[in-house]
Amino acid sequence: MSYPNIRPFQYQYLKAPRDFQIIEHRPMCLEIGAGKGKHACLFAAANPDRQLIAIERTRDKFQAMQKLHQSLAVQNILPIHADAIPWVVHALYPQQIEQLLILYPNPEPHNPTQRWLNMPFFEYLLSRVKSGATITLASNIEDYIHEAEQQLKQVWHLPYQKETIAADSARTHFEVKYLQRGELCQQLIITKPEGYQTRFDQVLPCCGQDQ
Template sequence: MTYPDIRPFQSHYLKAPRNFQPIEKQVMENHPVCLEIGAGKGKHACLFASNHPKLQLIAIERTAEKFQAMQKSQREAGLDNLTTIHADAIPWVVHALYPAQLQQIFLLYPNPEPHNSTQRWLNMPFFEYLLSRLQVGGTITLASNIAEYIAEAVEQLNQVWKLPFELQKTPQDSARTHFEIKYLQRGELCQQIIITKPQGYQTRFDDIQPRLGQAHEA
C-alpha cells in the first residue's frame, strides 16, 4: 500500500471544539454534503447554497465576528441547506465527518501563512485526513491571489498527493468572496486549483469514523 509521503496526521489527539454538537442525521442524509473551510462572512456560502438547493453546505469559520456576520446572512436568506459552524475546522472535521461523505470542499483564499509554510493546507498532514472525507469523484477547490502559494500547491499535488487537478484563472467578473472582489478590482491574478479524488485513491484514514464529540475540550 502506497500512501502520501508525509507524516501521519495524529487525529486521536484532537479534542472536540468547545460546545461541539454533531450535525443532525437528517440534515446529512437528505442532500449530498459539501464543506467550506474559512467561510468568512459567508458570501460564497450563501451564494452557493442559494444556487444549489439540492446540496447541503457546511460552512466553518473560526473568527467570531465573521461567523456572526455569516450566521446573520444565512438567517436573512432563509437558507435551510446551509449549516454554519463556529469552530476550528481541523478538530471539527475529525469529530463530525464520516469517510467519503463530502461531494465538494472549498478552500477559498486561505491565509497564506507567510511565516509558517507548514500550516498551508497542502503541506499539512491533516490534508490526508481531509481527503479521506471526500468521496470518489469529489473535488476540492483551492483559490488564491498569491502565485507562489498556487505554485507550491501544484508541486505538492504532483509530488506528495499525486492527485489529478486543473489549474484555472479566475474570471475577472467572479465575486465569490469579499477578498476575491477586492483582489480582482486591484487587477491581481486570482487562480484556482480544482482537485479531483480518483477511483482507487487511498489514505490511512479511510476507515476512521468520526469521534462525535469524544473528549470534549474543557
C-alpha cells in the first residue's frame, strides 16, 4: 500500500495548546468543531458506553457547549477548548479514535487548503483513527462534498458512502438552520480499512515540547 500523495504533515513544530492536559490512553470518539455541543450531548446520551471528546476552538461556542454539558449532567463528554490540530498531535495515540465526526465544518471559501481533507494534517488525523472506524463529514455545500469525494479517491484512497441528511434531522445548530432554509445537507461516511497505513502510525503523542 502506498502512502497518501500529499506533503508530510510537520507535526514536530506544533506547540501544545494553552492549558493543555494529557487525557487517558483508551478508546474514545472525537468530534472536531463541536460548536455549541448539541450533537455531542445527543451522541453521549445515545452512546453511554462511549467517551466523546468534543473539541471547539471558538470561546463563546465552547462556553455554550460547557453550559449545555453541565446542565444535562452528561458524564461521557470531555469538552475541550482548543484548536484541534495541535491538540490532536499532543493528546492522541495511534488508533485511539473509535469514531470521528466533523459536522458542518467552516467552508473556508478563500482558503481551500484549510479544508480538512485538503490538509496534510488529515493524514496525521487518520493515523489516530482505529482500523475499521468511520469518519463522518457533513456539509450543506455541494461543492465541499464533491471536492472531499475527489480527495478521498485521488489522495486518501479511502472508501466512503454518501448520504442525504433527512429534512427533519436536528443533530447540530447549523444543521437545523440549513435544513430550515431548505438546503441540501449531505454527509460522507468514510471508513478506514484494515491495513491502511500513514507515515505517522508509529508517532506517539506529546513530542515533548512545552508541556
